[in-house]
Amino acid sequence: xxxxxxxxxxxxxxxxxxxxxxxxxxxxxxxxxxxxxxxxxxxxxxxxxxxxxxxxxxxxxxxxxxxxxxxxxxxxxxxxxxxxxxxxxxxxxxxxxxxxxxxxxxxxxxxxxxxxxxxxxxxxxxxxxxxxxxxxxxxxxxxxxxxxxxxxxxxxxxxxxxxxxxxxxxxxxxxxxxxxxxxxxxxxxxxxxxxxxxxxxxxxxxxxxxxxxxxxxxxxxxxxxxxxxxxxxxxxxxxxxxxxxxxxxxxxxxxxxxxxxxxxxxxxxxxxxxxxxxxxxxxxxxxxxxxxxxxxxxxxxxxxxxxxxxxxxxxxxxxxxxxxxxxxxxxxxxxxxxxxxxxxxxx
Amino acid sequence: xxxxxxxxxxxxxxxxxxxxxxxxxxxxxxxxxxxxxxxxxxxxxxxxxxxxxxxxxxxxxxxxxxxxxxxxxxxxxxxxxxxxxxxxxxxxxxxxxxxxxxxxxxxxxxxxxxxxxxxxxxxxxxxxxxxxxxxxxxxxxxxxxxxxxxxxxxxxxxxxxxxxxxxxxxxxxxxxxxxxxxxxxxxxxxxxxxxxxxxxxxxxxxxxxxxxxxxxxxxxxxxxxxxxxxxxxxxxxxxxxxxxxxxxxxxxxxxxxxxxxxxxxx
Numbered sequence: 001x002x003x004x005x006x007x008x009x010x011x012x013x014x015x016x017x018x019x020x021x022x023x024x025x026x027x028x029x030x031x032x033x034x035x036x037x038x039x040x041x042x043x044x045x046x047x048x049x050x051x052x053x054x055x056x057x058x059x060x061x062x063x064x065x066x067x068x069x070x071x072x073x074x075x076x077x078x079x080x081x082x083x084x085x086x087x088x089x090x091x092x093x094x095x096x097x098x099x100x101x102x103x104x105x106x107x108x109x110x111x112x113x114x115x116x117x118x119x120x121x122x123x124x125x126x127x128x129x130x131x132x133x134x135x136x137x138x139x140x141x142x143x144x145x146x147x148x149x150x151x152x153x154x155x156x157x158x159x160x161x162x163x164x165x166x167x168x169x170x171x172x173x174x175x176x177x178x179x180x181x182x183x184x185x186x187x188x189x190x191x192x193x194x195x196x197x198x199x200x201x202x203x204x205x206x207x208x209x210x211x212x213x214x215x216x217x218x219x220x221x222x223x224x225x226x227x228x229x230x231x232x233x234x235x236x237x238x239x240x241x242x243x244x245x246x247x248x249x250x251x252x253x254x255x256x257x258x259x260x261x262x263x264x265x266x267x268x269x270x271x272x273x274x275x276x277x278x279x280x281x282x283x284x285x286x287x288x289x290x291x292x293x294x295x296x297x298x299x300x301x302x303x304x305x306x307x308x309x310x311x312x313x314x315x316x317x318x319x320x321x322x323x324x325x326x327x328x329x330x331x332x333x334x335x336x337x338x339x340x341x342x343x344x345x346x347x
Numbered sequence: 348x349x350x351x352x353x354x355x356x357x358x359x360x361x362x363x364x365x366x367x368x369x370x371x372x373x374x375x376x377x378x379x380x381x382x383x384x385x386x387x388x389x390x391x392x393x394x395x396x397x398x399x400x401x402x403x404x405x406x407x408x409x410x411x412x413x414x415x416x417x418x419x420x421x422x423x424x425x426x427x428x429x430x431x432x433x434x435x436x437x438x439x440x441x442x443x444x445x446x447x448x449x450x451x452x453x454x455x456x457x458x459x460x461x462x463x464x465x466x467x468x469x470x471x472x473x474x475x476x477x478x479x480x481x482x483x484x485x486x487x488x489x490x491x492x493x494x495x496x497x498x499x500x501x502x503x504x505x506x507x508x509x510x511x512x513x514x515x516x517x518x519x520x521x522x523x524x525x526x527x528x529x530x531x532x533x534x535x536x537x538x539x540x541x542x543x544x545x546x547x548x549x550x551x552x553x554x555x556x557x558x559x560x561x562x563x564x565x566x567x568x569x570x571x572x573x574x575x576x577x578x579x580x581x582x583x584x585x586x587x588x589x590x591x592x593x594x595x596x597x598x599x600x601x602x603x604x605x606x607x608x609x610x611x612x613x
Contacts, residue, residue: 063443088445099440103368115360116446118353144371160440 016199021071031057033223046214054223055203092161098153131159151182245305354447361454383417403571411563412536418499426510426523456503482568491566501595511606552578555591
């Protein structure tokens, strides 16, 4: 395990969400294999991993749906097993599958949740209207959920998790299965919540999503934490930025190589067939401008150029030896045995 | 809020949710009503000509049997409804809320009881059309309906346990029904038990269905001069019927709540 923030291991005060040595088996499969985590109050932890990595299992433990086999999990200092009732009062959860009633309207769904939080009729209805407004569902408020699009259902489900203004929120793959527009809309909504000070544990298999929404990221694979840190820390772990460029003619590559040696660090890599060259650099755009000026002087026609920072995909590949997508395929059948094939639709 | 008040209010919220569905998709209720009406007509006109119990008109004899059979079969709806909720994942949402652990089940069994009342009204009217009559007056008839509804409610909790134990709606559909066939046919619902072989008579006389049917038959005044089987359960059908219902509730309420707690963790 690569622990980038080593000091956390010895931390004694628990965050709003915390786990110590969390283990959960499904038969022989270890869905969670000794997970430790801390999410300080008011921050976002992105739990990143492929299907079957144990993300959903972790969320189910924290939301009192599943008892861990070993270890402890606490939410706002309350033990999820011993104080399950109290935990349920302060958390909100929205899962991979919109848990809304198709035969009720959007408003009825939210009111039902409000009543189950014992808000009382006027308060429950007022809160429902407030949330419908906030999630852009006013026009659809009195329509049966059956008629909603996938994105609308997700927004309604998320709204349902916010009825009691939870201090701690768990979102399990909130954008899986959404189209790009739905995904962007969901990101905006989540970002707004986080600005409001909600502590959030977010699971995702989209690296871009974790990068965008979470301050702190934990990568898990086969129930084990394989890396943790900020997006930047994870990226720097596999090396810094690279200057990449493509020239118009392969005959220009030797001149290009000479320029890259001057501006960059170490050995440039040259790809003759792609007419491309790259080199590790330090200094960002200043280096880029310098390189372009020198290439221009050397009479090299540059077709495409850029500073590329490593993506979290690169991080995942270097940590696990396989890409996130490959892992999703190979570990699908060891995924936690969700009942009734609910899991199938997402792969 | 006390535990009991919370269980009741949460249960009502859930019942309301189920009843909204009945209102929005009335076909569900229509088809659950058509089947028993069909049974009344089939038994009255097809079997009625062939079955002649001693001392009583068959159509009079039949109705208590059909009523009880219908509410027993109605319990399968409880199994299917819960299996459906589990499959769609909405049970996960409920389990993460600070609501009574019994609420989903109380709501389901209560709304299914309401369905049973509607079906019973339609069937009673249909029975009156084919010649069935209430002979002992309103109070006794109310008692007969009460015993049948108590049994229906108890059977709903049995079905709830089944619905939470199976892995899909499709399985719930057959698992919820299949055991009801021997239960209803190895009883006095359609034929007097004295026509059955000796060993089966003993089974039929102690079958909870038989007690409910016999109680309703007696309270409606539909027994005629037909002799009662020589068994304590058949001589005291009201007590036996209520006793069975109570026993089923005592066993299956805690059992299904336990299943519910564990269900989503599978």
